Amino acid sequence: MKQIALVFLAAAAAAVLAAPAPSVNPIQVVQARHRQFRAMGAAMKGLTDQLKSNPPSMIKIVQYAGALDALGPHVGEWFPLGTGPEDNVATHAKAGVWKNPALFRRDAQALAASTHNLAQMAKAGSAPAIRAAAVRVGHACQTCHTAFREPED
16 A cells, blocks of 8 residues: 555656756756656556456556556656756666657657556456556557666666
8 A cells, every 4th residue: 555655646746747847956857757767667566466466456456557647648748958868967868868859759658648548447447458558558668768768777
């Protein structure tokens, strides 16, 4: 339950992070971005753990999918100018995020669409449909990570 609460807290923070700020503190933006992605990872792990459970808790699945759906549409907003490696900011984001914003936006939109679909499938309650939707979310994550994220140490 603590994990679910943290995910929902992160979702609420996403709205604050997405709001335009007159002056951006790059370190704080990168730290917030990192927290949001960790929250998404925790929600995805919680969801996949539930799908492996016998029986899975549909209540928890709906909560995890909802957290992903709340965060997913904001990913493209978490990378303002001045927060990349060319700005001497410690980040795992590749410069391609800012050099090829159209491709990044496309991938971020694909993630948002897949998290929304996952939330819809979770509400419908069909475990096979939820599993298929979760695979699509994982694919959207991997596509973006391959193009736009440096590996972690």
